[in-house]
Amino acid sequence: MSKALSPEDLEVRLRAIGDERYHDKHPFHKILHGGEATKGQVQAWVLNRFCYQSAIPRKDAALISKMMDSDLRREWRSRIEDHDGRAEGEGGIERWLKLAEGVGLDRDYVKSTDGALAATKFAVEAYVHFVAEHSLLEAVASSLTELFAPAIHRARIAGLLEHYDFANETTMSYFKKRLDEAPKDVKFGLDYVLREATTAERQQAVIAALYFKTDVLWAQLDALYHAYVTPGHIPPGAFRPEDA
Amino acid sequence: MSKALSPEDLEVRLRAIGDERYHDKHPFHKILHGGEATKGQVQAWVLNRFCYQSAIPRKDAALISKMMDSDLRREWRSRIEDHDGRAEGEGGIERWLKLAEGVGLDRDYVKSTDGALAATKFAVEAYVHFVAEHSLLEAVASSLTELFAPAIHRARIAGLLEHYDFANETTMSYFKKRLDEAPKDVKFGLDYVLREATTAERQQAVIAALYFKTDVLWAQLDALYHAYVTPGHIPPGAFRPEDA
Numbered sequence: 001m002s003k004a005l006s007p008e009d010l011e012v013r014l015r016a017i018g019d020e021r022y023h024d025k026h027p028f029h030k031i032l033h034g035g036e037a038t039k040g041q042v043q044a045w046v047l048n049r050f051c052y053q054s055a056i057p058r059k060d061a062a063l064i065s066k067m068m069d070s071d072l073r074r075e076w077r078s079r080i081e082d083h084d085g086r087a088e089g090e091g092g093i094e095r096w097l098k099l100a101e102g103v104g105l106d107r108d109y110v111k112s113t114d115g116a117l118a119a120t121k122f123a124v125e126a127y128v129h130f131v132a133e134h135s136l137l138e139a140v141a142s143s144l145t146e147l148f149a150p151a152i153h154r155a156r157i158a159g160l161l162e163h164y165d166f167a168n169e170t171t172m173s174y175f176k177k178r179l180d181e182a183p184k185d186v187k188f189g190l191d192y193v194l195r196e197a198t199t200a201e202r203q204q205a206v207i208a209a210l211y212f213k214t215d216v217l218w219a220q221l222d223a224l225y226h227a228y229v230t231p232g233h234i235p236p237g238a239f240r241p242e243d244a
Numbered sequence: 245m246s247k248a249l250s251p252e253d254l255e256v257r258l259r260a261i262g263d264e265r266y267h268d269k270h271p272f273h274k275i276l277h278g279g280e281a282t283k284g285q286v287q288a289w290v291l292n293r294f295c296y297q298s299a300i301p302r303k304d305a306a307l308i309s310k311m312m313d314s315d316l317r318r319e320w321r322s323r324i325e326d327h328d329g330r331a332e333g334e335g336g337i338e339r340w341l342k343l344a345e346g347v348g349l350d351r352d353y354v355k356s357t358d359g360a361l362a363a364t365k366f367a368v369e370a371y372v373h374f375v376a377e378h379s380l381l382e383a384v385a386s387s388l389t390e391l392f393a394p395a396i397h398r399a400r401i402a403g404l405l406e407h408y409d410f411a412n413e414t415t416m417s418y419f420k421k422r423l424d425e426a427p428k429d430v431k432f433g434l435d436y437v438l439r440e441a442t443t444a445e446r447q448q449a450v451i452a453a454l455y456f457k458t459d460v461l462w463a464q465l466d467a468l469y470h471a472y473v474t475p476g477h478i479p480p481g482a483f484r485p486e487d488a
Contacts (some may be wrong), residue, residue, distance in 0.1 A: 112276050122370040123362075196312075218362065219366060226466050226470035230470070236462065237265070
């Protein structure tokens with residue numbers, strides 16, 4: 001077993017995974033943010049990504065179920081509140097549904113996930129299972145793609161506002177709100193990982209968890225690209241833009 | 245709730261799912277069986293499909309863990325024996341590794357699954373989790389894609405032998421052996437489902453389980469097609485044919 005990294009070097013190593021593998025490098029995002037996506041492609045992205053958004057509170061609940069300390073649980077619980085809201089009609093999932101309606105999708109159809117790609121669901125549920133089945137440290141580490149999210153959210157807000165008629169205050173509210181929420185979350189997660197991953201073995205587990213998570217995000221966009229950008233490959237049962 | 249189907253009509257309904265969704269209709273198989281696949285594409289198929297093959301005994305163990313009856317467990321246990329063998333160097337997984345070596349892959353590299361697509365692993369583990377988390381009836385129903393397998397195995401043996409130098413008695417032994425094993429397995433599974441799915445609700449669950457399983461198979465080929473047929477989309481970290 002190699003020697004453990006210092007917390008500073010571990011942070012550098014984790015940030016390098018973002019440079020190497022975060023889904024801001026995926027060709028689907030270049031199409032989306034560059035204004036080249038068709039209405040059907042935007043709809044497919046929104047309704048598939050809903051599967052991911054709406055699974056996050058389940059993932060976070062699985063994570064909280066591993067925490068023995070009230071202070072830790074309270075801190076992490078704010079993430080569930082951010083997504084589910086404090087009352088009906090609030091929260092990140094609701095804001096995502098506003099985006100879905102803004103791009104011309106039916107709210108109940110999106111919520112049903114009936115038209116989402118099987119590959120999307122497999123990737124999303126792999127994330128929920130990963131968190132449920134791995135250590136608390138690995139579960140927290142898998143959340144650290146948040147380190148890289150503010151840049152993509154800013155690029156997305158700018159790109160969508162510039163290029164698409166549907167983009168406005170209401171439909172962009174999910175991303176704008178995440179820019180407020182994410183810095184606190186990511187600081188807590190990163191501090192926790194740097195404090196707890198003190199051996200080479202734990203650091204390897206943390207690095208593997210973050211790689212895993214980048215795969216979860218990348219695989220969703222690969223599936224989207226294959227089904228809705230490359231012509232002729234929408235799988236049986238999935239959303240077909242001409243039907244929307 | 246609608247009326248329950250007769251066992252005969254349920255069987256017709258289940259077989260229709262094969263006509264509609266089984267992965268023998270997937271364009272990747274047309275390329276593979278038609279002799280148009282490159283060596284790298286064949287290798288990618290073999291090493292990704294290894295993830296699926298090697299997960300089947302875990303899936304079957306999860307299924308057996310739900311069986312309260314010794315006779316049922318003994319019957320189903322033969323599937324684990326078919327895949328894992330009765331001694332080292334035997335069984336379906338070993339035969340798949342022979343195929344892997346025959347197409348020029350390193351056995352340990354394939355077994356590591358390091359080069360397999362994340363999307364493949366997500367689909368495969370979704371199947372293992374499905375069986376672990378659903379009822380015994382749904383778990384058995386999800387195995388019924390075996391109803392449709394003999395035809396694809398025969399087409400594959402013929403197509404590979406006709407078109408590829410690597411195809412011979414040894415490398416084709418996995419598929420030939422499955423032609424012997426599958427009829428007994430599928431009869432048992434189908435009889436069980438037709439006997440137990442006596443209400444409309446249970447029949448709906450059985451139908452949904454079989455649809456789910458066709459998605460598991462289809463999504464693996466979509467990922468393979470996107471990564472290795474459409475140019476330029478091999479995801480970070482996955483097998484690259486030029487490195488083999």
